[in-house]
Amino acid sequence: MTSRALRRDAVENRAGILDAARQTLANHPHASVDVIARSAGLSRRTLYGHFEDRDALIRELIANGAQRFNEIAASVDDADARIALARLASRLWQEAAHVQVAAALALDEAHVADTAEALAPLRRTVAALVRRGQEDGSFRTDLAAPTVGRLIEEMARTVVSRTDAASTGAENLAVRSVLSIAGLSWREADELLAAHPEIARPEAQE
Incomplete structure (x- = not known):
């Protein structure tokens, strides 16, 4: 076998391990390395050839997920900060809802430092x-911007880890919670989402 074929196999094995880890952890958040390796159709030895331990594997999952979250953050360009924040919350929720358990693992205390570093652009x-x-008067000014941002992050952490992503209104709850922390009243959030129904999926508003 050529060195190019070997490299291709290694890349495919690594991708297969990550895919298996996502699927396995979604059903069994505390799944062992052995279980993940079997799910990938590989030996434990092969998995350890790519990741030194379970934490290293989870860090890689966090980094991959964070890249997608950071890309979403960079794609939001609404001039109105209220709309931009609501749209960002909605898009991030939709992404996190597909990998809720992995997202919850990323927000777990054991990995909070890795997550913070990976999500620096989003922050x-x-x-x-x-x-x-705050500068245009849309958001609360009784707290400094970094403090409000941290409160939003902590709220998102709670919603992602505690809310059933498939439940009716879950996305709407996430968006409204973010807007509330930013300083909007429930009436103002109602008006904003009514004026921009594309922000949240229709089923989330039923």
Whole structure:
């Protein structure tokens, strides 16, 4: 076998391990390395050839997920900070809802430092949105922008880990919670979402 074929096999094995880990952890959050390796159709030895331990594997999952979240943050460009924040919350929720258990693992205390580093671009986006909203009078000003951003992050952590992503209104709850922390009343959130029904999926507003 050529070195190119070997490299291709290694890349495919690594991708297969990550896919198996996502699916396995979705059903069994505390699944062992052995279980994940079997799910990938590989030996434990092969898995350890790519990841030194279970934490290293989870860190890789976090990094991959964070890249997608950061890309979503970069794609939101609404001039109105309220709309931008609501749209960002909605899009992030839709992404997290597909990998809720993996997202919850990323937000777990054991991996909070890795998550914080991986999601630094997203954090900067949220902080910038909060500052913009404070400057134009849309958001609360009794707290500093970094503090509001951290409160939003903690709320998201709770919603992702505690809410059934498939439940009716889950996305709507996430968006409204973010807007509430930013300083909007429930009436203002109602008006905003009614004026921009594309922000949340229709079934979330039924």
